[in-house]
Amino acid sequence: MPEGHTLHRIAKRLDTHFRGRPTRSTSPQGRFAIEAAVLDGLVLDEVEAHGKHLFLTFAEHTVHVHLGLAGTLTFGVSSGSENTIRWRLEAEGARAELRGPAACRLLTPSEVDDLQSRLGPDPLRSDANPAVAWDRIRLSRRSIGALLMDQTVVSGVGNIYRAEVLFRHRIDPFLEGRLLKPREWQVIWSDLVALMRVGVEVGRIDTVYPEHEPEAMGRPPRQDPHGGEVYVYRRSGQPCLRCGSTIRKRVLDGRNLFWCPRCQRRSRRQAHLV
DNA sequence: TGTCCATGATCAA
DNA sequence: TGATCCTGGACAT
Numbered sequence: 317m318p319e320g321h322t323l324h325r326i327a328k329r330l331d332t333h334f335r336g337r338p339t340r341s342t343s344p345q346g347r348f349a350i351e352a353a354v355l356d357g358l359v360l361d362e363v364e365a366h367g368k369h370l371f372l373t374f375a376e377h378t379v380h381v382h383l384g385l386a387g388t389l390t391f392g393v394s395s396g397s398e399n400t401i402r403w404r405l406e407a408e409g410a411r412a413e414l415r416g417p418a419a420c421r422l423l424t425p426s427e428v429d430d431l432q433s434r435l436g437p438d439p440l441r442s443d444a445n446p447a448v449a450w451d452r453i454r455l456s457r458r459s460i461g462a463l464l465m466d467q468t469v470v471s472g473v474g475n476i477y478r479a480e481v482l483f484r485h486r487i488d489p490f491l492e493g494r495l496l497k498p499r500e501w502q503v504i505w506s507d508l509v510a511l512m513r514v515g516v517e518v519g520r521i522d523t524v525y526p527e528h529e530p531e532a533m534g535r536p537p538r539q540d541p542h543g544g545e546v547y548v549y550r551r552s553g554q555p556c557l558r559c560g561s562t563i564r565k566r567v568l569d570g571r572n573l574f575w576c577p578r579c580q581r582r583s584r585r586q587a588h589l590v
Numbered sequence: 591t592g593t594c595c596a597t598g599a600t601c602a603a
Numbered sequence: 604t605g606a607t608c609c610t611g612g613a614c615a616t
Contacts, residue, residue: 541613595612
């Protein structure tokens with residue numbers, strides 16, 4: 317579940333149902349028990365998402381949550397087992413349960429500042445400045461595919477948005493950042509803002525243009541556990557929805573990268589370097 | 591029942 | 604670069 321849109325969506329729901337109200341905190345699993353006891357009974361004052369990080373402030377205490385790859389935060393009555401609930405937060409008529417997070421801990425204000433200062437601009441935040449990311453990208457010999465996944469360059473983008481935004485603008489994922497044109501970065505950024513806002517609203521990642529939607533093409537809707545209509549993510553071996561070429565997959569920095577070798581053809585800019 | 595894999599990230603070597 | 608952490612779903616046995 318967890319690219320940045322998921323965390324902003326969670327933050328909104330927490331804000332609606334818990335902020336400004338006294339809360340109960342428990343840790344059925346026990347691994348957050350000491351901290352939960354400190355928080356128990358306090359009013360939730362502020363909820364904030366930055367990239368894939370979530371911050372909940374209760375008086376002078378701030379909880380930092382990062383879902384990692386396996387984490388989930390669910391609302392209402394849960395279906396999972398009790399002994400995997402790291403943190404249960406309750407208010408009158410509301411309940412949230414956190415399972416399998418990579419991080420769930422109390423941070424001091426300076427630790428919060430340190431963490432947030434290391435994050436690149438988040439396309440879902442109004443205070444984001446894409447020029448800060450561009451200053452890193454335009455000087456880098458790393459590929460744009462790798463740079464988009466680096467949370468200190470851009471925060472909130474994950475493996476799906478990375479693959480999809482590059483496909484949508486026909487950009488070769490292996491193109492070095494320093495060879496990207498300013499205009500291309502502008503387009504990538506503004507598209508991330510648009511795509512991720514939709515993601516927050518609908519709770520899944522949809523990236524196909526209307527003419528490539530299942531109904532328009534007479535193809536069956538996508539069957540994939542993560543949901544959402546996409547062009548390349550986890551579609552390796554299948555035909556490109558735009559050109560029919562076979563979608564490819566390769567491990568880059570330990571993650572599966574998906575792309576269309578024809579739509580995202582290696583540009584002449586890069587050709588002499590290969 | 592067991593193994594592998596995942597929308598992520600850190601740490602050791 | 605590889606091992607590791609966390610949970611749950613898909614798939615094989």
